[in-house]
Amino acid sequence: MTLSIMPTKLQKPQFPPDMVVKPETTRLLSTAKINIVSAQAGSGKSTSVSHWLSNQGEPYIWYSLDEWDNDLAQFLTYLTEGIKTIAPEVSGQMDQLLSARQTIGDEALIKSFTTLVHNIRQSYILVLDDYHVINDEMIHQMMRALIGHFPLSMHLCIISREDPPFSLAKLHSQRQLTALRMSDLRFTLLETESFFSKNLNRSLTSNQLKYLFERTEGWIAGLQLTALSLQGVEDIDHFIADFSESHYYIIDYLLEEVLERHTETIRQFLLKSSIFEYFSPELCDDVLELQPGEGEKCIEFLLKTNSFLITMGSGWFRYHHLFRELLRKRLNLMERDIITTIYLRAGKWFEGKERHQEAIEHYLNGGHNELAAALIEFKWATMDLELRSSSWLDMANRLPEDLIKRSPVLSLGVGWALLDRGEVESCEAWFDIAKKLYDQWQDWALRGDILVNDLEEFKQMPVTLMNAKAYIAAVMGDYALLLKITKELQILAEQHYNKKQWVLETFVATVHWGRGELDEAIYHMMRVKNEALGPLNPLVQNSMVWVIAELYIQKGQLTQAKILLEKAIEEVKREGIVPILMATYYLYLAMIASFRGDTDQAFGLLETSKSYGHQYEFMDWQYKYYTLKARLHIQNGSWDLARRCIIKGRNSDFKNPIPESFTIEDMDLWLTLKTEEDEHALKYRIDEAINALEPFLEDDPSYTTEMKWKLIFKFAPLNSYAAKLEPICRILLDRAKIQKRWLHVIEYSVLMMRFIKSEAVKQSLLSSAKQLALDEGIELPFVEFSESLPISDKVHANLSLREPLTTRELEVLELIEKGLSNQEIANMLFIALSTVKSYNNSLFGKLEVKRRTEAVAKAKTLGLL
Amino acid sequence: MKYEIVIKGYIKDHLFEEFEMTQQEDFTTKLSGEFVDQAELYGVLRRIQDLGIELIAVIPV
Incomplete structure (x- = not known):
């Protein structure tokens, strides 16, 4: 796994032990397999769920989401990390899957990941906290897939400020879902009373209690802030009188009360530390320029006074979101200089700890755009390798555009990210900018305000830009251009000691392939597979198996292809590797069987392929599956079935830089011409x-x-x-x-x-x-391809059957008519006696007869003979 | 496009600086402002929600 994990995000927050929790919520949460806890900020959602978890026996995963998690790879990486404690083996397989993300594609990744989640035997609870921050459609799709095929061992709890975009009505009606809403979380008068008696060391009169209950409407954040404001208040009636005269938003009013009561030190600490999502005493001392140990004292004080501080474990804390939001607003009233300095120090601190995401966030918030740009520039190379270019683009897009246009590496990155999205036209403009800046930089006089931070990546730019061109040429099928680029690339890559030599080698192979020079293509693909050019990701290596098998098949070396595929299948079974590629392997075995004229076996192998493809799907598998199936149906004269496959194949079209020997369009032409x-x-x-x-x-x-x-x-x-x-x-x-x-x-x-x-x-x-x-x-x-005849009456007759006879079955039928015995037919067709018998059985079934003589008679009346 | 957003209670100016803020007699606050597009409108609604403030109306004007 390449993505780094922040352990705090996977720890259940610890709420103060004397927190009042409604017993009813705990009961509700355990009644259904899926819980949606959906209510406004500060209504006690996380507290209730946390309390429930502490009072039941099942293991759980708690995942606190934030804005950065809007990235399928990051989301699944955290889930995988969480699952490690529940089912280490499954988690290991998920790791394999994630590291292969580049070759699978997001849709297939979701499908395969969901299948793996179903393999978890141990029952457990998955809590997704703050799901409302998620707006990434792929993550929603992942959750819909999971809910649609809900795993038996899972209990899912989604905490959110708004209802998630899933259709839950069906689950609701089947009683598979409980929703916990504001009405369930709101405190009653009785609960309000018990809350105050726990949180105030004095008693309130029933009138005072009734007033506070009505004013807060039982909203827990309101109650908690009230309790905080009442600390040290002498005259409660006076406080209430002021409170009732104010028509300010309750939290706004109370926060002011609280801040006023605190010492200057605590007040400053509260406001300034609100810039952090998570913080530790050490971080506070350093960034807020406090005396050593002062941060810890402030935190202890705030914990003791129940000031919306939540312990995250490992010495880290966070404020309640609502409280933090208000503090930050108030912080903005301070002098701008003070604020930007805090953000700058925070950015530096996180950068020093190599927590780049957080550093970038602080730099951006403080308006230190060039510092953020430098870090984003350095992140490009790694994030691109992890195939997270779209998340990188989201990050880069937060920078002002004129800043990006001053940095060659950033411009290049934006271009690549757009290319990854398939936006070929718009990416080229960015590549042009990158190229122009690169050239300008070479001349001292012209450097001006060009920004270069990642020198390593900057030096490789000519190679990277050329790689982009090569990729575009390969996708467009322009092999002449690709050849030209590849030659230039070879020279460039040597000059620049480029590490991605194997990518270049696959381009070379593709050029040869596109010109029909299959031996050369095999030679180069083999070099890549055997890691002659440096180590490969195991899945890239395994996917070279089908690429080479396809080449062997196109050459007509069927046995070699078959041995290669069977060995790979054997290895997947033996080593317990995630069977992502099995569907593709079996598809090629089916293709081999079909070239050997064994249509029945080919159909059988396609079925096996499909059974894997339903669970784990690899890139263009579906497209290939329908293309081959269409070809088999055309051979059999099943036009309607072939047509249906062509339509489905078109729907799953997949742009692939590898040359295809037969496409779905070819099958369409075939069918059109034949009929x-x-x-x-x-x-x-x-x-x-x-x-x-x-x-x-x-x-x-x-x-x-x-x-x-x-x-x-x-x-x-x-x-x-x-x-x-x-x-x-x-x-x-x-x-x-x-x-x-x-x-x-x-x-x-x-x-x-x-x-x-x-x-x-x-x-x-x-x-x-x-x-x-x-x-x-x-x-x-x-x-x-032998001499074709116009469609005969025989073919028409065959097609009118509910299930038409295959070519082989028709052959057998004709020989039966000639009076040959089964053994004679076997000899004649060079097949085993048992095979002839199975053909007989199958054609008897299709003709709905029991004996050879009946079959001949029926076939004659139908016009098959 | 111009919108008026009505929320419950009075709030301090610094919470939504970019809008014209009117405290109304029924103890609600009206925020009026110019929005670039729907996305910006939803952004503001999200901020209102983040603060736990009750939303009463969104009116195009």
Whole structure:
């Protein structure tokens, strides 16, 4: 885990022991699995929950939220840290998941994290205090996911000043939720009486009590402040008379009373220390320039007098939010100079302790923007590595824009953060600013007021800027540009001793891949995977497995891909690694099965993939899943199912810098061409497809358009297109041969047969393709790309079945009709006898018959034979 | 856009310096001011809530 944790945020606040708590609230909290405690500031929410926790037996996690927690990674990091005490193993797996955040994506992270929360067996209570500060939609989504599939072992308690943005009506009606609101927390007259008798060492008359109860409306903050103001008051009736004449907001009035009664030392301490969210005696002595030990004395005094001070443990304290808010307002009435000095000292103190978030906050509050900017600049490199660029951007955006525009590193950071969000256009303006400032800095005379703090990052800027360009080129699929940039990058990176050499290496691999040079791509990806260029995060390393497997498959080295994937699956199972990548691994196994012509096995493996994908999902898994499934359905002639997959695949589209060998758009084209019955319309479609590709046809067709060309070769009516297409098909066949992409060589050989008239040449193409296919058991190209016929009545008949027969089942059926025995069919199709029997059973089921003879008869009446 | 926000009780000036503040006879306070957008309005409402002050009305004028 890379994010630092402030332990105080995970400690249950300790309230004074003589605090009065309504017994009713404790009972209510234990009645349902989900509690929402929602009421205004100072109504005793945290006190009630804290009291309840202390009086029950289950372990709990208390998480005090603040503005900084509006960041999914930070939020989940704290949860993970909290869970460590409850279920260390699950917490360890969550750690793995978080360190892999960059390769998973937020949506998938939420899904996988929720699954892990369900793995906690020990029952426990999770308290999220001050949830109203959260406005990050991803965190809300995480909580909705959790509440939607609520874990059995969890008891959730959300404390907030306003109702959280979840729909709770259903939970309410199912009695799974209790809400504790102002009406439950407000003190009754009786409770008010017992409160004062505990907190004042004198008694009040019933009239006095009644007045104070009515004036405060049983609001606990009001009562507490009243008790505080009454300390040292001689004439209570007089106090009440003044109180009732004032129509000021009760807290405002009482605070003034309290401050007036305190000594100057305490008054100053209260006001000045209100700038801290959390404070320790040492911090106060130093920042407020007190005599050593004075901070501790003040804190002790305030604790003794019940002055809204809450103990956080480990020697840290905080004020009640409401009280602090009012003190801060009053502090602002002091001289501006005094205030900015305190903020400056506070910023320095926290910076010295390397608590940068707090330091930045104090610098910003005191108007010390350049100091804040320097720290924010230093944070960029680490936060970018942790993929928290969007949180970094929120922080940077608090600086004045003209300040950012004076700092090359900050401008660069803003550009990167925008690029991470996919805002390609707006990021380039920031990169330009960064570049301009960088160049200007090189000339002493031009430096002017340019701000450079993080020299290390500044020196790397040319490499970082070039990396950004490379990334944009890869996403846009502009491999010519990417190649050019990569070459420049290599030189630059060497000059600058750049540490992220492996990123560059993946760009090099991508360039080769985009040009169909798969061997070279494999070589470079292997170097990255084997950490030849420095250590990798385990998940990045594991995700190289599927990247390399995909490359092997595109090459036609199916066995090698399969061994690689099976080894990775075995390792996940053996080592108990979080199975984030399993869905993707099984997907590629399904792809291998489909290239081997085993559609049934492919569907089976896809099912396994889906069962993992439901729990843990990796980046573009869903997109890939629907693309492959659409292809399988097209092979089977299940047009409707294929169409549905295409729609779903489009909805889960994912921009990936890695070249795809077949896309969802390819599947759409395939389906369109295959189902087009009208010849004129077919020609129109073919023209349209060719026109879309031709602008790119300056040299040879690019590698990523090859699947579209294959489809055009397969479906274009020969009489009008043969002359045009034959040379292109030949070029692609030759290129595949030179690049040793055997799968593609087979595919183009089969496709080429359409354009050849001589039977002898056709046969030789076919037999050399079959020869190539033999070792790896490749079958699919012969099914997919061999001479296509117009849709026959047979296909129509098959499609009218509730569940159409697969290609293999139809084959078996035809052989049964010819009178072959099961053993003979097995021999003929080179499959096991048991496999034939299972095909029989499945096709009997689909035809709703029991015997071979019945099947043949039924098939004939249906028009299948 | 201009809004008037009415809250319960009287408050000291320093709590919401940027607004024109009127103490009304019914012991409520009216805060009037110009807002850039809805986000700014919600920010002020959040501050009122943070202080535990009771909100009575928000009126566009």
